[in-house]
Amino acid sequence: MKLLQLPPAELRRQLAGAGIWLRTGPFSLKLQSRIPRVAEGLAELYGQFEVRSAHEAFADFHVSVNPPTNLRRWLRPQVSFSFDGMRPFKPLPRDQAFPMLEWGLNWCVSTQAHHFLIIHAAVVEKNGLAAILPAPPGSGKSTLTAGLVLSGWRLLSDELTLISRKTGLIQPLPRPVSLKNQSIEVIRQFDPNAYINRASHDTIKGTVAHMRPPRDSVLRQHEPARPGWVIFPQWQAGAPATLSPRSQAQTFMFLAQNAFNYSQLGVDGFRVGTALIDQAECYDFRYGQLREAVAAFDRLAERRLS
Amino acid sequence: MKSTSRDLLACTLRSPDAISRFSSSEWDILVRQARAAGLLARLAHHFHQHGLTATIPDVARWHFDAAKTLADKQRTAVCWELQQIRAALADLDGPLIVLKGAAYVAAGLPAAEGRLFNDIDILVPREYLPQAESSLMLAGWHATGLSEYDKRYYRRWMHEIPPMQHIQRETVIDVHHAILPDTARYHPDSAKLRSRAVAVEGLPGVHVLAAEDRILHSATHLFHDGELPHGLRDLTDLDLLLRDAAVDHDFWPRLAARAGELQLSRPLFYALRYLRYFLDTPIPAGMMAGLASAAPNRATLALMDGIFKRVLAPAHASCADAFTPAARLGAFIRAHWLRMPPQLLIPHLLHKAFVSPYPRAPKPA
Numbered sequence: 001m002k003l004l005q006l007p008p009a010e011l012r013r014q015l016a017g018a019g020i021w022l023r024t025g026p027f028s029l030k031l032q033s034r035i036p037r038v039a040e041g042l043a044e045l046y047g048q049f050e051v052r053s054a055h056e057a058f059a060d061f062h063v064s065v066n067p068p069t070n071l072r073r074w075l076r077p078q079v080s081f082s083f084d085g086m087r088p089f090k091p092l093p094r095d096q097a098f099p100m101l102e103w104g105l106n107w108c109v110s111t112q113a114h115h116f117l118i119i120h121a122a123v124v125e126k127n128g129l130a131a132i133l134p135a136p137p138g139s140g141k142s143t144l145t146a147g148l149v150l151s152g153w154r155l156l157s158d159e160l161t162l163i164s165r166k167t168g169l170i171q172p173l174p175r176p177v178s179l180k181n182q183s184i185e186v187i188r189q190f191d192p193n194a195y196i197n198r199a200s201h202d203t204i205k206g207t208v209a210h211m212r213p214p215r216d217s218v219l220r221q222h223e224p225a226r227p228g229w230v231i232f233p234q235w236q237a238g239a240p241a242t243l244s245p246r247s248q249a250q251t252f253m254f255l256a257q258n259a260f261n262y263s264q265l266g267v268d269g270f271r272v273g274t275a276l277i278d279q280a281e282c283y284d285f286r287y288g289q290l291r292e293a294v295a296a297f298d299r300l301a302e303r304r305l306s
Numbered sequence: 307m308k309s310t311s312r313d314l315l316a317c318t319l320r321s322p323d324a325i326s327r328f329s330s331s332e333w334d335i336l337v338r339q340a341r342a343a344g345l346l347a348r349l350a351h352h353f354h355q356h357g358l359t360a361t362i363p364d365v366a367r368w369h370f371d372a373a374k375t376l377a378d379k380q381r382t383a384v385c386w387e388l389q390q391i392r393a394a395l396a397d398l399d400g401p402l403i404v405l406k407g408a409a410y411v412a413a414g415l416p417a418a419e420g421r422l423f424n425d426i427d428i429l430v431p432r433e434y435l436p437q438a439e440s441s442l443m444l445a446g447w448h449a450t451g452l453s454e455y456d457k458r459y460y461r462r463w464m465h466e467i468p469p470m471q472h473i474q475r476e477t478v479i480d481v482h483h484a485i486l487p488d489t490a491r492y493h494p495d496s497a498k499l500r501s502r503a504v505a506v507e508g509l510p511g512v513h514v515l516a517a518e519d520r521i522l523h524s525a526t527h528l529f530h531d532g533e534l535p536h537g538l539r540d541l542t543d544l545d546l547l548l549r550d551a552a553v554d555h556d557f558w559p560r561l562a563a564r565a566g567e568l569q570l571s572r573p574l575f576y577a578l579r580y581l582r583y584f585l586d587t588p589i590p591a592g593m594m595a596g597l598a599s600a601a602p603n604r605a606t607l608a609l610m611d612g613i614f615k616r617v618l619a620p621a622h623a624s625c626a627d628a629f630t631p632a633a634r635l636g637a638f639i640r641a642h643w644l645r646m647p648p649q650l651l652i653p654h655l656l657h658k659a660f661v662s663p664y665p666r667a668p669k670p671a
Contacts, residue, residue, distance in 0.1 A: 057329065057333075084622070085342065085621070085622060113368070114372035115371050115372050265375060266378065266379050
């Protein structure tokens with residue numbers, strides 16, 4: 001059953017009790033939280049995802065987001081993320097409960113799922129080919145990703161590019177798209193129908209909100225994609241949308257450095273990474289206007305089709 | 307939850323064939339306990355050896371594959387790191403002895419399979435410590451971010467200098483001059499340990515302890531450690547070391563004699579007792595009878611059973627009962643009690659309780 005079929009009160013009750021079982025991409029979660037903001041975030045953003053009752057026997061990650069049991073809670077309400085009893089992060093203000101869940105899930109995947117080569121990059125797909133968008137924070141990567149998936153590209157992930165070590169294909173992990181600071185308003189204006197949840201302020205990344213992943217991307221979350229492009233976006237005020245080719249070797253080095261587990265995979269990391277680069281066209285991409293950027297991406301996709 | 311789920315991981319290590327009858331919820335618990343215990347990769351290897359890899363259900367398989375990937379990588383990294391350490395210490399006049407996990411890798415022992423590492427432990431004679439430390443510093447290792455109190459404490463009382471971390475690779479070396487602190491109840495003579503060290507093939511200048519000494523060191527370490535985050539993993543190390551060494555027909559008497567000589571019969575007694583309890587390690591009956599004189603009195607033993615049967619279990623909620631927190635505290639106090647006399651212990655614990663939690667410079671998140 002889908003999460004949206006659970007009445008909100010029932011979702012809150014199950015979540016606060018034994019928890020719910022939820023599938024995102026190749027991973028199953030058992031998720032428990034007594035915090036209403038978490039239930040609210042799930043109801044708003046995870047409606048299309050498959051849920052089962054907590055009696056479901058097996059889950060990859062058992063996670064919870066709850067108030068820590070220290071004296072601080074009386075002074076300043078906080079929230080703490082737990083991965084099956086492990087607490088990899090310091091508690092955060094209660095207001096950041098939902099972003100903390102998202103960051104925590106990313107942490108689980110990037111520190112455990114070594115059956116993939118995991119690159120720190122957004123990834124979107126059209127006509128069966130995936131565009132990998134690795135870029136440092138502040139480059140406009142999330143904004144571009146949100147713009148593309150609101151314009152017919154399929155969201156594979158906004159943060160974690162999972163490359164199967166067996167097949168070399170990209171495994172989707174479509175979860176809510178994280179938007180920061182000005183991007184929130186840019187995307188609201190780009191598409192007034194996009195659903196963006198309540199923002200959390202003063203996080204380490206500034207103001208953070210999440211955009212609901214497109215329904216089609218969630219429904220097709222088990223359908224892998226072939227690597228087509230590696231594109232480094234850079235937003236620059238007033239810049240026309242320009243793609244300029246870059247060296248495959250340099251791009252490979254960048255991906256290796258920005259992979260979460262390249263060195264952990266040893267020789268296999270090199271094999272999977274080079275096989276990916278061999279199939280991909282590599283570009284630097286400068287843009288000032290989101291609509292122009294989307295049009296440039298659409299032209300790329302059409303060219304590979306013909 | 308079925309009552310067996312508490313010791314599911316230990317049961318599985320004892321009789322891996324049982325996995326062919328496991329339900330999904332048993333696989334769920336097994337993966338979680340094994341992850342908490344740091345034993346996922348070793349369990350994967352165990353299944354492989356028993357021809358059971360195909361029995362792992364698809365949903366659980368990647369957890370084992372991923373852990374094995376990490377363990378393989380760490381093993382390669384440890385080999386490489388050992389060469390770096392050997393190069394850094396090429397001018398050391400004394401012998402360089404590698405201890406614990408890195409030694410198992412260097413010596414190609416079964417105990418290296420599926421093992422994860424936090425650091426590399428080496429043993430050098432005390433008089434060569436300053437030379438070893440400065441050579442390592444020149445090669446890029448430096449003292450980690452300990453408080454001044456901790457650094458002083460290490461140098462004054464411990465059997466090792468503060469851990470050193472490599473500035474680029476971030477690997478950590480613990481440089482020891484003995485296997486127990488100077489202040490501990492037992493004083494195994496480091497010179498005796500060094501005298502029987504064995505050269506490692508393929509790594510000239512690098513030595514490991516003799517088979518019995520390796521086992522005694524591992525047992526001593528385990529039963530003097532206050533935190534035991536990976537107690538069961540360390541027991542499986544011992545299990546693998548013992549099964550490997552016991553191929554020699556006179557191994558067990560040699561082990562008992564050596565334990566007596568090094569004043570380590572008590573830790574050996576505990577190790578064998580809990581190896582039998584958790585892992586069914588084959589130990590000759592005569593061996594336990596021979597160690598009876600090293601056993602504590604009956605009341606102490608009952609208390610130790612209460613503690614160790616809990617703290618050596620995986621640190622996972624499914625393995626805990628109402629007494630687990632008390633048992634962990636008990637193990638912590640016992641370890642400190644064994645490691646230093648009360649006139650040192652009490653000020654140290656007070657400092658740890660009231661001064662250390664409030665450092666002047668807050669640590670970054």
